[in-house]
Amino acid sequence: MIDVLFLVDYCNAVLSGLPKSTIAPLQRVLNAAARVVCGLRPRDHVTDALIGLHWLPVAASSSSFVCWCTKR
Numbered sequence: 001m002i003d004v005l006f007l008v009d010y011c012n013a014v015l016s017g018l019p020k021s022t023i024a025p026l027q028r029v030l031n032a033a034a035r036v037v038c039g040l041r042p043r044d045h046v047t048d049a050l051i052g053l054h055w056l057p058v059a060a061s062s063s064s065f066v067c068w069c070t071k072r
Contacts, residue, residue, distance in 0.1 A: 015058060027058045
């Protein structure tokens, strides 16, 4: 699971500007990982778990990564 999260985070610059239809499957993977880490059931809301883990949504993470690289 850590490998999957690393790859999603590693590819942030590539994900910037892609349509939501492309980002949605990656967001589902992130949501599933948060459910496993927090021990949530499939029907539980994952937003609070993502906030508690300090994980940004994929779209926000990719845009913040590009901003960080640009500022640097």
